Amino acid sequence: ELKVEQNPLFLSMQEGKNYTIYCNYSTTSDRLYWYRQDPGKSLESLFVLLSNGAVKQEGRLMASLDTKARLSTLHITAAVHDLSATYFCAVGQQTGANNLFFGTGTRLTVIP
Amino acid sequence: DAGVTQSPTHLIKTRGQQVTLRCSPKSGHDTVSWYQQALGQGPQFIFQYYEEEERQRGNFPDRFSGHQFPNYSSELNVNALLLGDSALYLCASSRDQSGTGRGYGYTFGSGTRLTVV
Incomplete structure (x- = not known):
């Protein structure tokens, strides 16, 4: 079964600082997703990465994918309080099954 | 354009009871997936x-069953509820790509919070 690991699990950072969340997965995949979840809410899609070297940016968030290293990163630039949430990466298997395997999430708290 | 609609939003059940959760997919989507998210965990595929038809199944017991209707909506049924079934149940819809069994754009519903007491 595909395993997905995220780190750190908890991240507390000051406003204006930069940081990176890492997502490692155990077998080959052709798609990787990043989601945001606010407390008690559903998953909001942030990025879909479909190829090696893919980089996508939206506002203060930038995601990248290295399929050879089986690694994706979510980089936060100049954090603001509104970014406080839990961030999940999710990976789909390259063949066969169509479901997603999620990491355990990174709970981000941005401190004013 | 309505997204994924789930009902009910919250539910409290007693151990041993049965529950049915409902999901209407996003317009244009034909595939429905169900996930269980325990508190503090990532979603797990059901x-x-x-x-x-059920196309794939995760590592969940037969107490979990489902159905999809001709209009693509879906139900998740859980029998003989256990305390450990307490979780947020998420429905995700997608569009199958030309019968390949793969869809890349998932839309999640707001979820049903099930509490078993």
Whole structure:
């Protein structure tokens, strides 16, 4: 079964600082997703990465994918309080099954 | 354009009871997947329905069953509820790509919070 690991699990950072969340997965995949979840809410899609070297940016968030290293990163630039949430990466298997395997999430708290 | 609609939003059940959760997919989507998210955890795949059949299943017991209707909506049924079934149940819809069994754009519903007491 595909395993997905995220780190750190908890991240507390000051406003204006930069940081990176890492997502490692155990077998080959052709798609990787990043989601945001606010407390008690559903998953909001942030990025879909479909190829090696893919980089996508939206506002203060930038995601990248290295399929050879089986690694994706979510980089936060100049954090603001509104970014406080839990961030999940999710990976789909390259063949066969169509479901997603999620990491355990990174709970981000941005401190004013 | 309505997204994924789930009902009910919250539910409290007693151990041993049965529960049915409902999901209407996003317009244009034909595949429905169900996920269970325990508190503080990432979502775990339960099963996926396409063309009214269960196409894939995760590591969940037979107490978890489902159905998909001709209009693509879906139900998740859980029998003999256990305290450990307390979780947020998420429905995700997607569009199958030309019968390949793969869809890249998932839309999640707001979820049903199930509490078993």
